[in-house]
Amino acid sequence: MNLPNKLTMLRVLLIPFFVFFLLAPAFSDNGKYIATGIFIIASLTDLFDGKIARKYNLVTNFGKFMDPLADKLLVCSALICLVDMKKLEAWIAIVIIAREFIISGFRLIAAEHQIVIAASYWGKFKTTFQMLMIIVLILDLAHPAFQTLGVALTYLSLALTVISLADYLYKNNGVLKEQN
Numbered sequence: 166m167n168l169p170n171k172l173t174m175l176r177v178l179l180i181p182f183f184v185f186f187l188l189a190p191a192f193s194d195n196g197k198y199i200a201t202g203i204f205i206i207a208s209l210t211d212l213f214d215g216k217i218a219r220k221y222n223l224v225t226n227f228g229k230f231m232d233p234l235a236d237k238l239l240v241c242s243a244l245i246c247l248v249d250m251k252k253l254e255a256w257i258a259i260v261i262i263a264r265e266f267i268i269s270g271f272r273l274i275a276a277e278h279q280i281v282i283a284a285s286y287w288g289k290f291k292t293t294f295q296m297l298m299i300i301v302l303i304l305d306l307a308h309p310a311f312q313t314l315g316v317a318l319t320y321l322s323l324a325l326t327v328i329s330l331a332d333y334l335y336k337n338n339g340v341l342k343e344q345n
Contacts, residue, residue: 169218287329
């Protein structure tokens, strides 16, 4: 297993620890800081695994499959926790998670026809802003500017989620046409 794939697997392995420290009542505020640190480390593995894989020609089928899945598991776990903690409206989490299911289903259809659909810049922006939103919402600092930043990142993430879905479907509508 090469380094990018190890980083992807590390991201998956960090998820239970992230959720544990975020939700375990025994840690109170310390738990949210530990969880934030874990989330940041996991998010950085997403940045580095792709850069390393492309730079050193270490792209594998395993990585193509697991990298987006690891991202979805990390972000969806965080969103569900944030809803449980009453820091995010459930409907926002549902829209974001629904987009991930739609894209995953779309990629499965494409894969059946040996079509690989690369991530778009809209999708990368979406992921970046979702991760920033999650960090800000977890930290939940009492300063009004920080609260405003959390709201802004939430709605920007939501908008990018919808835009990236529309862009993805528009650019790859031929995949569905081949099914008819």
